[in-house]
Ligand SMILES: Nc1ncnc2c1ncn2[C@@H]1O[C@H](COP(=O)(O)OP(=O)(O)OP(=O)(O)O)[C@@H](O)[C@H]1O
């Protein structure tokens with residue numbers, strides 16, 4: 079599904095070069111829910127931006143469904159962004175002038191995919207996420223949790239291969255954060271979605287199949303949940319993060 083190999087990315091600011099990603103290797107299989115954690119500035123968003131085709135990497139490779147992103151031209155990258163990827167942003171970015179249903183349909187409209195199949199898909203997503211009753215309301219008229227579910231439904235409208243989320247629970251209280259994670263789990267179970275999420279939140283990460291920890295531009299640890307209970311997995315994550323902090 080997604081394979082990142084030996085990825086390097088640095089930023090040049092004036093005379094200074096900042097090496098942010100220094101040989102990142104990771105893979106996400108179809109249907110997996112994977113989290114990326116790591117200290118602030120460790121390159122999580124940069125990694126996500128490279129996978130999103132927003133920022134070109136310096137070297138290394140990103141294969142999405144067997145396609146090498148670095149080989150694609152600008153219009154082909156736009157196509158990947160529109161059709162193969164779904165995005166969930168930290169503040170959800172719903173458009174105020176569009177109804178819930180129209181917000182969900184937006185990526186289909188933007189990619190020229192708007193037809194009765196897309197509309198049926200939007201209705202199915204409203205059903206899965208329990209927002210059918212509010213689908214004609216506007217963002218100002220719905221609750222925070224309903225906004226989150228709308229944002230996740232929107233990310234799924236084009237049947238993306240991969241949903242990318244940067245700190246989707248970042249600004250939320252713990253109840254809303256739980257709701258977002260619940261929505262991702264539902265997306266995976268009911269729709270077979272594959273989700274790659276950057277998070278600081280060990281609670282959110284503890285719902286994932288695998289947690290990749292970035293530090294100093296590399297994957298320093300990978301933890302598999304395996305058959306572990308969620309709480310035990312969260313404890314294991316916290317132990318590893320504490321240990322890494324001491325080094
Ligand atoms: N466009 C840019 N130009 C120059 N430096 C940048 C740019 N974007 C990010 N950086 C630097 O790269 C490093 C990694 O940034 P990045 O946003 O990927 O970190 P992060 O792990 O997402 O951090 P956080 O947890 O705070 O969101 C930081 O030191 C940041 O200052």
Ligand SMILES: [Mg+2]
Nearest residue numbers: 122123124244
């Ligand atoms: Mg970030």
